[in-house]
C-alpha cells in the first residue's frame with residue numbers, strides 16, 4: 001500500500017489563483033506542498049481573467065477614506081444570496097477575504113489596488129456600494145519570472161489594448177467611459193509597449209513585459225511560489241483520490257506517461273476548476289442549449305476530473321445547473337469564445353432575439369444577462385440563443401464590440417475578410433440586415449424606433465438600461481441624458497451573433513466554512529478540500545460584484561491552508 005513515489009503534507013490540484021494562494025499559504029504555515037497542473041502552462045482561466053477580486057471591507061478602500069464594514073457587506077451579500085448558501089460559509093467569506101488580501105499584500109508578491117469606481121452589481125439591494133469592494137491587480141513586471149515566463153498561460157487578447165498591450169481594469173474603464181485624459185493615457189500605454197522592444201526580442205515573445213489583470217495575479221503568485229521553492233509539476237494529470245481508513249491521503253496522477261501515487265499527509269486541495277470544458281457533463285447538468293465552444297475558458301482545461309473523483313467517495317454537490325454565465329462572441333481561429341462584459345453598456349447597440357425583440361437590460365451583469373437569455377429562449381421557442389447585438393455605423397465608428405475595434409481605429413476594410421457573415425453581418429438598411437440574419441424585420445424596426453425614443457428621453461421604459469451606477473460604469477460619460485443609450489439611425493447597420501457563454505461553471509463539490517468537502521450525510525470527508533470552481537460557489541446563484549469568483553477561490557484557498565495546518 002505504501003508505494004508512494006513522493007510524499008508531501010499537502011497536494012494542491014490545479015494552478016489557478018485559488019490553488020496557488022492555497023499553496024503559498026500552506027507553505028507559510030510550514031507545510032510541504034506540491035502543486036500539480038495537467039496543462040503545459042500554469043494559471044488556468046485565472047491567467048486570462050480580469051483578475052478582479054470582490055473583497056468587501058478591504059484595507060485599500062479604507063485607506064482612501066472609503067466607508068464599508070463587515071455588517072454592511074453582510075446586509076448586501078445576504079440580500080443577494082438569500083438562503084441558498086450556508087450562513088457559516090458566507091460569514092467566513094466576509095471575515096477571511098480582507099484578511100487573505102492583507103496577508104498576500106504583506107507576505108507575497110501579489111499587489112492590488114482598489115477599483116473605487118467599480119460598483120457592486122446589484123445596486124437596488126440594501127448595503128450595495130457604488131465602488132470600493134472590487135480590487136484590480138497592479139501591473140506586474142514579468143521579468144521576475146525568469147525561465148518560468150513561457151510556462152505562464154497568456155492573457156486573453158480581448159482583455160488587452162489592441163489585443164496585446166497590458167492595461168489595468170482602471171485604465172480600461174477610463175478609456176471605455178471616455179473619461180478625461182483617456183486619449184493621452186492610451187498613447188502612453190502604447191508608447192511604453194513599443195519602446196520596450198528590446199525585452200520582447202530578448203525573450204522571443206510578443207508579450208508585454210508589464211502584465212496586468214489575471215495574468216499579473218497568476219505571475220505574482222507564481223513568483224511567490226518560487227520564493228518558497230514550492231514545486232509545480234506541469235503536464236501532470238490528476239486522476240483519482242487515494243483514501244485510507246476514511247481519510248484522503250494522496251492522489252493518483254499521470255506524469256510523462258507514468259501513473260504515480262503521491263502521498264498527501266495532511267490532505268488534498270482540489271482547485272482544478274469546474275467542468276465547463278466537458279460537453280458530456282454540461283449536457284448532464286447545465287440548461288440547454290449549451291456548448292463548450294461558447295465558453296471563454298481555456299480549451300480542454302477544466303473537464304471536471306476532480307468533481308468526478310470526489311463523487312466516487314460520496315461527495316455531495318450543489319448548484320450544478322449554474323454557470324458563471326457571460327454572453328460570448330465566436331471568432332474563427334480562436335480556441336475559445338470571447339466574453340462580452342463592457343460593450344453591452346455602450347450607447348447605440350441593442351440585443352434582440354429572433355423576433356427582433358429585446359428581452360433584457362443589455363447593460364445587466366453578465367450572469368443575469370445569460371440567465372435572461374435562457375428564460376427568453378423558452379418563451380420565444382428557441383429564438384434567443386443565439387441573440388443578435390445590433391448597432392449602426394455611428395456606434396461602429398466610436399466603440400468596440402468584441403474583436404471589432406472602433407472603426408476610427410480599424411475600419412471595415414481592415415477587418416479580417418473571413419469575419420464578414422460569421423463574426424459580423426452588415427447591410428445598408430435594418431430590413432436587409434434582418435433578412436440576412438433571419439430576424440423578424442418588423443419586430444427589429446419597431447424595437448429600434450422604440451429604443452431611439454428612449455435614447456432621446458434618457459429613460460428606457462422597458463428594461464431601465466442606464467438606470468443605475470452599475471449600468472453607467474461602462475456607459476459613455478460624454479453622452480446625455482443617458483450614457484448607455486443613443487439613437488441608431490445611421491446605416492450601414494451591423495449585427496453579431498451572441499451566445500449563452502460562460503467564464504466557468506458555478507456548481508461543484510459542497511464544502512463547509514473550512515473548505516472541507518462534505519458528503520451527502522453532511523459530514524466532512526477527512527483530508528479533502530475544494531476551492532474555486534471545483535466547489536459549489538459561496539455566492540449561490542448570484543454574482544455580487546466584479547471579482548465574485550476569484551475572491552472566493554483565493555479566500556477559501558487561504559482558509560483551507562489554515563485548516564490543513566491545524567491537522
Ligand code: FAD
Pocket residue numbers: 013014015016017018019036037038039042043044045046047048049050051052053054156159214236237238239271272273274296297301302303304305306324339502503504531532533534546547548549550551553
Ligand atoms: P482555473 O483558474 O481555471 O484553474 C484550474 C486549473 O486546473 C487549470 O489550470 C487546469 O488546467 C487545471 N486542471 C484541470 N483539471 C486538472 C487535472 N485533472 N489535473 C491537474 N490540473 C487540472 N473572475 C473574477 O473573479 N474576476 C475577474 O475579473 C474575472 N474575469 C474573467 C475574465 C475572463 C475573460 C474569463 C474567461 C473569466 C474571468 N473570471 C473572473 C472568472 C475566473 O477567471 C474563473 O472563475 C476562475 O479563474 C476559476 O478559478 P479556478 O481556480 O477554479 O480555475
